[in-house]
Amino acid sequence: MEPHTDHLAKAAAGLRLLDDPDRHPWPIVAQAAAEVPRHVYRALLALKAYDELTPVDQVAMCSALAEGHVIGDHARSAPTARLYARLDHLADECAHFGAECDPSMSWRFDPKRGTQLDRAVDHLTVYAALDPVWQAQVIDRLTPPRELSTRLMRALRYVAPPTPQPRPALDEVLTEAVEHMGRDEVQGTATATATAQDLVGRLSRMPQEWQLHVMRRLDLGATPLDAISSAAMARNLVHHRLGLDGWQAPTAALPPTS
Structure with missing residues (x-):
């Protein structure tokens, strides 16, 4: 199996959890929220497609990585309404980038x-x-x-x-x-x-x-x-690489935050 295929299969499995979070224990949902954007990002890297994204889409991918990281950090704590509310947008973004990698797979995201x-x-x-x-x-x-x-x-x-x-x-x-x-x-x-x-x-x-x-x-x-604080948080988190192997910062969109 090609590396990107494995990552996309794992991302698709995680998205099925995020599409219906109330049916699963919160720790499993939170872990999926953290892992799905990482799998999508690694698929983009494996396909050498990340650098082909527009700077705005690179930012959106970075924001999804940071959002998933934050939600995943709350896997052991009681879930809040605000955390649940952030899942829909995260899933939508990840599905979009999954379709960028392999449009033949079934991805559900906003066509607009x-x-x-x-x-x-x-x-x-x-x-x-x-x-x-x-x-x-x-x-x-x-x-x-x-x-x-x-x-x-x-x-x-x-x-x-x-x-x-x-x-x-x-x-x-x-x-x-x-x-x-x-x-x-x-x-x-x-x-x-x-x-x-x-x-x-x-x-x-x-x-x-x-x-x-x-x-x-x-x-x-x-x-x-929410919008401005989340963007500032995302820039800070992705600047510190989130522990991702092969991390590539946005080519034009992420200057050092220091």
Whole structure:
């Protein structure tokens, strides 16, 4: 059996666990979450396909590796609602890269993924053209009220957090910001929270490929705190190689974090 075939078979088996996690013990699910992206990554390496990925897809693969690593670290602890919520996106990303390796196998992932990347480019172009005060307003509008306290409650799996108010869509928030800025309305850092202003700074210091990754996550419904913090965590983890043999950092997307 070719090395990539073995890795893809193991990835497909792990994805079957991630597709229906409630039917399996949490430690097994968490272990699968850690192993599936590693098998997919190694298959890409074996096929010499990793360097053929766009920088944005290299970032997505790195993010999946880091996400799986974090979930796997919680294999021995009680699972939380937030960990379960992260499984769907992880499985979708890994299935996409599995299809990149061997499209003849049965992989289940969102067929609109390519459109998501196109939208991320459009959203980042609009966001980057805003003044920093309006960028902070965008981040503020996308942040649910009491997000920090809600995240603490989610850490307890059997405590249901308050039902959040519907979050406005990224398209809507960006369009409003452009219109307000065009009318020279005074708004921005005076009303944006300190957290929003900090997140704007953190996002601006990321390479463009990681900024696009964040925009895609925001468009999919992630909060700014989750999307930006997860990207920063992923950059840090993959920079330290996660103990992977044959690790290759993204060719253009992952400069040293020091």
